[in-house]
Amino acid sequence: xxxxxxxxxxxxxxxxxxxxxxxxxxxxxxxxxxxxxxxxxxxxxxxxxxxxxxxxxxxxxxxxxxxxxxxxxxxxxxxxxxxxxxxxxxxxxxxxxxxxxxxxxxxxxxxxxxxxxxxxxxxxxxxxxxxxxxxxxxxxxxxxxxxxxxxxxxxxxxxxxxxxxxxxxxxxxxxxxxxxxxxxxxxxxxxxxxxxxxxxxxxxxxxxxxxxxxxx
Amino acid sequence: xxxxxxxxxxxxxxxxxxxxxxxxxxxxxxxxxxxxxxxxxxxxxxxxxxxxxxxxxxxxxxxxxxxxxxxxxxxxxxxxxxxxxxxxxxxxxxxxxxxxxxxxxxxxxxxxxxxxxxxxxxxxxxxxxxxxxxxxxxxxxxxxxxxxxxxxxxxxxxxxxxxxxxxxxxxxxxxxxxxxxxxxxxxxxxxxxxxxxxxxxxxxxxxxxxxxxxxxxxxxxxxx
Numbered sequence: 001x002x003x004x005x006x007x008x009x010x011x012x013x014x015x016x017x018x019x020x021x022x023x024x025x026x027x028x029x030x031x032x033x034x035x036x037x038x039x040x041x042x043x044x045x046x047x048x049x050x051x052x053x054x055x056x057x058x059x060x061x062x063x064x065x066x067x068x069x070x071x072x073x074x075x076x077x078x079x080x081x082x083x084x085x086x087x088x089x090x091x092x093x094x095x096x097x098x099x100x101x102x103x104x105x106x107x108x109x110x111x112x113x114x115x116x117x118x119x120x121x122x123x124x125x126x127x128x129x130x131x132x133x134x135x136x137x138x139x140x141x142x143x144x145x146x147x148x149x150x151x152x153x154x155x156x157x158x159x160x161x162x163x164x165x166x167x168x169x170x171x172x173x174x175x176x177x178x179x180x181x182x183x184x185x186x187x188x189x190x191x192x193x194x195x196x197x198x199x200x201x202x203x204x205x206x207x208x209x210x211x212x213x214x215x216x
Numbered sequence: 217x218x219x220x221x222x223x224x225x226x227x228x229x230x231x232x233x234x235x236x237x238x239x240x241x242x243x244x245x246x247x248x249x250x251x252x253x254x255x256x257x258x259x260x261x262x263x264x265x266x267x268x269x270x271x272x273x274x275x276x277x278x279x280x281x282x283x284x285x286x287x288x289x290x291x292x293x294x295x296x297x298x299x300x301x302x303x304x305x306x307x308x309x310x311x312x313x314x315x316x317x318x319x320x321x322x323x324x325x326x327x328x329x330x331x332x333x334x335x336x337x338x339x340x341x342x343x344x345x346x347x348x349x350x351x352x353x354x355x356x357x358x359x360x361x362x363x364x365x366x367x368x369x370x371x372x373x374x375x376x377x378x379x380x381x382x383x384x385x386x387x388x389x390x391x392x393x394x395x396x397x398x399x400x401x402x403x404x405x406x407x408x409x410x411x412x413x414x415x416x417x418x419x420x421x422x423x424x425x426x427x428x429x430x431x432x433x434x435x436x437x438x439x440x
Contacts, residue, residue, distance in 0.1 A: 061416045061417065062374065065381075065388055073395065157284070159284035183290075187290055188295075195279065
């Protein structure tokens with residue numbers, strides 16, 4: 001490994017840890033949000049579903065950077081609260097990726113055969129139980145590849161948090177570059193690290209899908 | 217203290233917003249065209265019979281799309297700073313290489329989804345392999361992948377906002393500048409969000425005008 005990297009490794013690793021933390025929080029939060037939105041839209045609850053449609057439309061039409069600016073500058077100004085760059089970034093990622101995950105969840109829910117739902121209802125299960133025990137698990141298992149491609153996307157997107165001043169992996173690498181000025185080495189190093197980690201996330205998705213997918 | 221809405225500074229700065237919007241359109245359009253060319257070449261290589269070509273295409277795709285776009289931007293702007301490329305060129309290069317990989321995957325999957333018999337029939341009528349590709353296989357591929365292309369193009373337009381980080385004066389950059397002067401934080405970011413949304417919606421609708429795009433569900437195509 002080049003000396004510039006070795007010398008700054010502890011600092012860079014601290015940045016990487018922050019990246020992992022942000023990614024993990026956002027993946028968990030985003031998945032819960034996406035699940036909630038997806039189910040509510042699937043059930044077509046009047047008014048709520050329309051509001052959520054609008055939310056998803058807006059989020060999917062807005063760049064992530066603008067969403068982060070809204071979470072860091074605009075919402076606190078509008079609602080009069082204080083936030084840190086870290087939590088602004090995490091909430092921005094959750095709101096952003098949640099909208100995309102909601103679409104995947106919904107398409108998964110729709111792909112569950114109606115006959116299965118009717119059969120479950122015929123056995124006397126309540127609607128809520130059918131949803132919780134049958135429809136949602138099957139849907140989620142089948143959209144694992146889509147979910148994981150969003151997770152990879154989110155993992156790459158965490159780099160954008162550096163723009164609002166979170167010194168995660170990319171941010172700390174650029175700080176190191178400011179001190180050392182070895183841009184090719186440093187950018188090459190972080191690019192390679194992202195590459196390996198994205199591969200790892202995709203691999204986990206593939207293994208899970210192979211094990212859990214519901215074959216019909 | 218409730219927030220006082222004041223849209224007048226936004227209207228007063230409309231020239232900057234329009235400039236930024238036009239720059240976003242120029243940047244996206246150029247990168248989109250180049251990404252399409254890259255994607256068709258790499259995607260076709262990825263669907264070829266030769267393992268070496270397939271390997272190169274796969275290497276390109278994995279290398280490009282598993283690195284954050286922001287890192288791509290920094291690579292061209294800071295990593296290759298000795299070349300003194302203008303920021304606009306850096307942004308176009310980064311967006312093209314990054315999005316080109318996604319387009320390549322879509323094209324490759326689309327080519328695989330066109331029935332094999334189509335190509336064989338075209339060859340049997342006496343078309344050369346090149347002609348069969350251009351006149352028979354590509355048009356059908358385009359119909360199949362149009363929905364995926366629409367979502368890739370809207371992603372590219374949104375991704376172009378990252379060019380603001382390397383000082384390209386596009387919509388997000390101008391918005392930050394206006395925000396810094398007027399402090400109308402909420403108004404300006406909502407305004408540009410809606411502009412992005414409008415642009416993305418327009419491009420998506422535009423692609424649905426591709427003949428046959430609406431009838432043909434993209435079966436067996438994952439959202440690459």
